[in-house]
Amino acid sequence: MDLKTFEIACWAVLTEAAADPQAGFRYLTLATVDAAQRPQARTVVLRECHDVRRTLTFYTDVRSPKWQEMAANPQVTVLGYCHQRRLQLRLAGRVACYAAGSDVARAAWRALPQHTRQTYIAGPPGEALAPAHETPVATAAETGESRFGVMIVQVNMLDAYQLQRNENPRALFHYPAHGERQESGWINP
Ligand SMILES: Cc1cc2nc3c(=O)[nH]c(=O)nc-3n(C[C@H](O)[C@H](O)[C@H](O)COP(=O)(O)O)c2cc1C
Known part of the structure; x- marks a missing residue:
């Protein structure tokens, strides 16, 4: 396998995953740094991948702590990490947030x-669950849209690690x- 082939394959699996809920890279871990300089990580759904622009798109609730982070x-x-492909992808970059x-x-x-929109009608992520009778009934005006945010990561580094029987090819792409x-x-792997 040559370097370019490996790189193209990595971006292709991400692009596929953005369109396929069953794909190994559909659920990714997004890591941020909080105000106390502690690492924070959580699972997010990959919504879009643009292999030419080198961007990854995720959605979130702007009331969640990660938004401020x-x-x-x-x-x-x-x-x-895709178990089926035995491939780890680690991508570093700068995120742009669109509220x-x-x-x-x-x-x-x-x-x-509609079912995805519903999640933005609930209470603020991370806050104590309100008793059912205190949970405000969503009004027609509150569709959740005001809480919906898009995060687009501009990737500046991809670290790809392929587990194989005899050797473990690993490459850095900048x-x-x-x-x-x-x-x-x-x-070196
Ligand atoms: C399978 C799965 C998929 C998830 N997808 C998302 C997502 O796409 N966007 C999101 O903001 N949170 C998603 N979550 C919830 C986050 O992992 C996290 O719990 C939540 O966003 C609060 O994160 P924060 O407190 O670090 O801001 C998902 C959780 C699971 C288990």
Whole structure:
């Protein structure tokens, strides 16, 4: 396998996963750094992957703690392991967050199925569960759209690790933002 083939294959599996709920890379771990400099990680659904732009798109509730974490520090890491392919992908980058009112969030919300929209009507993620009788009934005006946010990660580094019987090919791919050159290449597993 040559380096370019490996790179193309990695981006292809991510692109496929964005369209396939059964794919190994459909659920990824998004890691952020919080205000106390502690790492934070959680599972998110990969919604879109653009292999030319090198971007990954996720959706979230803007009331969740990660939203503030990313506003203060947009450096994130995304991690996935596909058991079927025995492939680990670790992607580092900078996230851009689009809240309600932005064109990006509006377009994504429009395409969202009703059952996914429902999750944004519930109480703030991470807060104590309110007793059922205190849970406000969603009004027609509150569709959840005001809480819906889109996170787009601009990937600047991909670390791909393929588990194999006799050797474990691993490579680093760099996608520098402003034309600075950094060589991609095979590295020790
Ligand atoms: C299978 C699975 C998929 C999830 N997908 C998402 C998602 O796409 N977006 C999201 O914000 N949270 C998602 N969550 C919930 C997060 O893992 C997390 O619990 C929540 O967003 C709160 O994270 P925070 O407190 O770090 O902000 C998912 C959880 C599971 C178990």
